[in-house]
Structure formats: C-alpha cells, structure tokens
Amino acid sequence: MERTFAIIKPDAVERNITGKILEKIESNGFHIVGLKKVHITLEQAMGFYYVHKDRPFYTELCTYMARSPIVVLVLEKEGAIAEWRKLMGATNPADADPGTIRKEFGLSLGENSVHGSDSPESAAFEIPYFFAMCELI
Ligand code: IDP
Numbered sequence: 779m780e781r782t783f784a785i786i787k788p789d790a791v792e793r794n795i796t797g798k799i800l801e802k803i804e805s806n807g808f809h810i811v812g813l814k815k816v817h818i819t820l821e822q823a824m825g826f827y828y829v830h831k832d833r834p835f836y837t838e839l840c841t842y843m844a845r846s847p848i849v850v851l852v853l854e855k856e857g858a859i860a861e862w863r864k865l866m867g868a869t870n871p872a873d874a875d876p877g878t879i880r881k882e883f884g885l886s887l888g889e890n891s892v893h894g895s896d897s898p899e900s901a902a903f904e905i906p907y908f909f910a911m912c913e914l915i
C-alpha cells in the first residue's frame with residue numbers, strides 16, 4: 779500500500795465543499811490515514827512550496843495557501859500517488875478531464891481546489907511536513 783499527501787485548498791474550504799471532496803476521495807477507494815484542518819502561515823506555505831521558489835507564481839501561490847484554513851490529508855491506496863493525481867485532474871481546471879476534482883470544483887489555474895504529491899520523493903517530504911508519525915493511523 780502506498781501513501782500520498784493531499785490538501786483541500788483554501789478556495790474549496792472557503793466554499794464549504796470539503797465534504798464533497800472527501801466523498802470523492804473515499805468513493806474512489808482511498809483510505810484516509812491522516813486528516814486535519816490547519817491555517818498555515820505565509821512562512822509555512824513558503825517552506826512547503828520551496829521547490830517552486832524560482833517560479834513567477836511562488837508569492838501568489840504561498841499568499842493564497844496561507845489566506846484561510848486548509849485540510850491536509852494522508853491517503854492510502856495501491857498506487858496512491860498516481861491515482862490521486864489522476865482523480866485531481868490537470869493543474870489548470872480548464873484542461874482537466876471530466877469527472878476529476880479540479881474539473882468539477884476548481885476555479886482557476888491558481889485556485890484549483892486540491893494538491894497532491896507528484897512523486898514518492900515529494901510524498902516523503904510533504905507527509906512529515908504536516909503529520910507526526912503518531913497522527914497516522
Ligand atoms: P500541481 O499542483 O498540479 O502539481 P504545480 O505545477 O506543482 O501543479 O504548481 C503548484 C500549484 O501552483 C498549482 O496547483 C497551482 O495552485 C499553482 N500554480 C501553478 N501554476 C500557476 C500559475 O501560472 N499561476 C498561478 N498559480 C499557479
């Protein structure tokens with residue numbers, strides 16, 4: 779069983795659709811092994827997205843992620859990393875396939891409702907960024 783890290787981003791939490799996204803996660807066979815709602819600081823967002831520090835959208839992205847609460851999750855499933863990326867859909871909701879979370883709920887390229895680790899290496903960085911071992915079931 780593989781684990782991946784997911785976020786329900788500010789645009790989705792603000793619109794009260796956390797439950798709708800959790801329903802998609804569970805009905806697609808992911809087991810939630812960690813879940814909490816947090817409001818991160820700008821500094822914490824900058825640390826989390828450090829890989830993007832040289833990208834032109836880094837400041838906009840970090841400001842958005844720190845503007846209101848998020849729900850952070852660890853999901854377990856066979857092939858969880860690729861499976862969660864597939865269920866999320868393309869980064870830009872306009873390019874996402876029908877049935878994906880970003881297609882259904884995403885507002886824009888920046889405010890695209892969910893995050894997911896893109897590799898085992900990023901999952902190994904992202905999970906412990908938010909969760910202690912004793913918080914994972
Ligand atoms: P991903 O979330 O699909 O892995 P990344 O390229 O890793 O996409 O970008 C991280 C996040 O940064 C995106 O999910 C989105 O919220 C934001 N982002 C990406 N490109 C842009 C952009 O051109 N303008 C504003 N925000 C962006």
Ligand code: MG
Nearest residue numbers: 893894895896
């Ligand atoms: Mg990414």
